[in-house]
Amino acid sequence: MADGASRVASAGGAPILEVRELVKHYPIRGGLFSPSQMVHALDGVSLSVARGETLAVVGESGCGKSTLARCIIRLEQPTSGHILLKGADITVLAGRPLRELRRALQIVFQDPYASLNPRWSIASLIGDPMRLHGLAARGERRGRVASLLETVGLGPEFMDRYPHELSGGQRQRVAIARALAMQPEVIVCDEPVSALDVSIQAQVINLLKRLQRQFGIAYIFISHDLSLVKHISDRVAVMYLGQIVELAETRAARRRVLHPYSQALFSAAPVADPQAAAARKRIILAGDVPSPIEPPSGCRFHTRCPYRQDRCAREAPQLRAVEDRLVRCHFAGEPGFPPEVPA
Amino acid sequence: MRRLATFWLRYRRNRGAVAGALALAVILALALLGPILYPTDPFDMVGRPFSLPFDRFPLGTDVAGRDILAGILNGGRVSLLIGVLASLSATIIGVALGAVAGYYGGRIDDLLMRTTEFFLCIPSFVLAVVLVAIFQPSVVTVTVAIAVVSWPSVARLARGEFIAHRDREYVQGCRAIGMPDWEIILLQIMPNALPPIIVVSSLMVATAILTESGLSFLGLGDPNLVSWGYMIGVARTVLRTAWWMAAIPGVMILLTVLAINLVGEGLNDALNPRLRKR
Numbered sequence: 001m002a003d004g005a006s007r008v009a010s011a012g013g014a015p016i017l018e019v020r021e022l023v024k025h026y027p028i029r030g031g032l033f034s035p036s037q038m039v040h041a042l043d044g045v046s047l048s049v050a051r052g053e054t055l056a057v058v059g060e061s062g063c064g065k066s067t068l069a070r071c072i073i074r075l076e077q078p079t080s081g082h083i084l085l086k087g088a089d090i091t092v093l094a095g096r097p098l099r100e101l102r103r104a105l106q107i108v109f110q111d112p113y114a115s116l117n118p119r120w121s122i123a124s125l126i127g128d129p130m131r132l133h134g135l136a137a138r139g140e141r142r143g144r145v146a147s148l149l150e151t152v153g154l155g156p157e158f159m160d161r162y163p164h165e166l167s168g169g170q171r172q173r174v175a176i177a178r179a180l181a182m183q184p185e186v187i188v189c190d191e192p193v194s195a196l197d198v199s200i201q202a203q204v205i206n207l208l209k210r211l212q213r214q215f216g217i218a219y220i221f222i223s224h225d226l227s228l229v230k231h232i233s234d235r236v237a238v239m240y241l242g243q244i245v246e247l248a249e250t251r252a253a254r255r256r257v258l259h260p261y262s263q264a265l266f267s268a269a270p271v272a273d274p275q276a277a278a279a280r281k282r283i284i285l286a287g288d289v290p291s292p293i294e295p296p297s298g299c300r301f302h303t304r305c306p307y308r309q310d311r312c313a314r315e316a317p318q319l320r321a322v323e324d325r326l327v328r329c330h331f332a333g334e335p336g337f338p339p340e341v342p343a
Numbered sequence: 344m345r346r347l348a349t350f351w352l353r354y355r356r357n358r359g360a361v362a363g364a365l366a367l368a369v370i371l372a373l374a375l376l377g378p379i380l381y382p383t384d385p386f387d388m389v390g391r392p393f394s395l396p397f398d399r400f401p402l403g404t405d406v407a408g409r410d411i412l413a414g415i416l417n418g419g420r421v422s423l424l425i426g427v428l429a430s431l432s433a434t435i436i437g438v439a440l441g442a443v444a445g446y447y448g449g450r451i452d453d454l455l456m457r458t459t460e461f462f463l464c465i466p467s468f469v470l471a472v473v474l475v476a477i478f479q480p481s482v483v484t485v486t487v488a489i490a491v492v493s494w495p496s497v498a499r500l501a502r503g504e505f506i507a508h509r510d511r512e513y514v515q516g517c518r519a520i521g522m523p524d525w526e527i528i529l530l531q532i533m534p535n536a537l538p539p540i541i542v543v544s545s546l547m548v549a550t551a552i553l554t555e556s557g558l559s560f561l562g563l564g565d566p567n568l569v570s571w572g573y574m575i576g577v578a579r580t581v582l583r584t585a586w587w588m589a590a591i592p593g594v595m596i597l598l599t600v601l602a603i604n605l606v607g608e609g610l611n612d613a614l615n616p617r618l619r620k621r
Binding site: 070073075098099102103106107109110111114115116117118119128129132133175178181182 | 511512513515516517518519520521522523531534535
């Protein structure tokens with residue numbers, strides 16, 4: 001493995017969280033006479049994040065991003081593979097050790113309208129993690145909640161309100177405060193701003209970045225919004241049908257991507273400058289994402305790839321080091337691939 | 344407080360429900376205060392049998408010369424008590440089993456739901472008759488029997504609600520912060536799942552009163568207590584000569600069940616406003 005690529009694969013320093021060959025298959029029960037089938041949500045995903053780093057995971061809906069998020073924080077049990085937190089395997093923890101783990105590893109969900117229980121006040125929503133983990137005595141809790149609310153840019157006057165009295169942006173701040181209450185080292189952000197208005201998105205993103213600087217939290221940032229990802233992440237992993245097809249430093253990916261799918265994905269991201277947007281060539285992929293129940297043979301992307309060759313349908317490419325990144329394509333690294341304009 | 348006020352505003356919009364609540368309040372008051380204000384023993388022979396209503400006694404006497412009004416007032420107590428207690432216990436059993444089955448799913452769900460279906464596929468009244476006949480008829484056994492035949496429908500409803508809630512993000516969020524399962528079930532999901540359950544169990548009171556009346560009619564009620572069903576059972580032999588004897592307790596059952604159903608409908612409108620907008 002080339003030196004640059006190995007650095008990309010394993011984050012900067014010692015990784016705080018490492019995912020190795022994670023597989024998640026969901027059985028779907030067939031009818032009486034049809035055999036039961038498997039949804040291949042994740043097929044051998046490996047990645048890692050270092051302290052204070054942001055790793056973005058991008059891909060279109062149904063590519064397994066959210067399943068990855070849920071497996072990492074152990075809301076779903078992966079079919080196989082390992083998740084290592086600070087070097088310790090957390091894949092099979094249960095009971096008390098699992099609860100201990102929850103402190104270090106938190107999640108912020110996509111929809112702040114669904115992720116806060118409408119029956120509880122903000123003070124109890126944010127105080128719950130402290131209560132459950134004995135992080136603050138009953139008397140101190142309100143004070144801690146108030147200071148957390150200030151940390152996320154809300155005042156202590158929000159404590160006795162209920163989620164339905166708050167706007168989407170305010171709710172997402174509460175959800176972030178709730179995750180912060182455990183003083184986590186890694187936060188998985190599952191599309192944390194895609195349910196918010198654009199004007200609010202920037203505020204929440206800036207809050208997340210500030211918290212990262214302040215507390216050295218590592219983010220796994222799940223998103224389909226590439227302009228956002230380019231802005232916030234240090235490295236980016238592109239997923240397609242349960243597999244990582246390209247993993248690169250964001251700076252390098254912004255310059256150029258090597259996998260035809262990343263190329264199509266990045267070409268579809270909106271650009272603010274209308275002149276640049278007009279000059280740009282967009283790649284429109286034909287067809288829908290194939291069913292994850294029976295993923296295509298060989299390269300999973302070959303059914304929609306503009307550059308496919310016979311080999312692609314037969315042989316599954318491995319994720320391999322090309323230049324300064326990892327790419328899952330037979331032809332990546334060949335001169336002039338992928339071409340600027342699809343043939 | 345504000346939640347209660349909005350609840351009342353929504354409830355008030357359904358006029359039938361308001362009428363039902365009024366009727367139910369009157370029936371409850373009669374059952375609670377009646378025997379105190381009109382202290383005739385319903386088993387006493389106070390006069391000649393078959394005396395007409397509005398004659399010497401307000402509602403006449405039955406085949407054994409017992410005061411029918413006293414029977415109605417005392418019987419109302421028994422009917423309502425059994426109806427409420429039986430539905431309450433059926434709700435608690437049903438919600439507990441349904442919550443566990445729905446939240447955990449898998450094997451536990453299979454086991455609990457097959458058990459529930461076992462109870463559902465036996466005609467409930469027949470099962471109640473069998474249960475009361477095996478154990479001696481008394482208020483307790485009748486209540487237990489009605490609860491035993493009523494919980495499966497609550498269990499299925501509660502299970503459905505818990506399945507709908509268990510994968511919501513707020514529940515996943517609670518699991519992510521390490522909240523124990525019992526707390527998620529009781530304090531997080533339960534308050535959100537309760538409204539439809541309240542509606543069903545309020546309607547169940549009406550069914551329980553009917554079942555109790557049926558049991559008493561067949562002579563399977565508590566022998567030491569008068570109930571409306573028992574009074575109808577006593578009067579059935581003289582239905583052609585003294586129809587009012589059966590009609591008076593019959594109308595009481597009808598009014599009570601109707602009132603409870605109206606209240607249940609009103610609760611449904613007030614607690615599940617989304618369902619209303621169909």
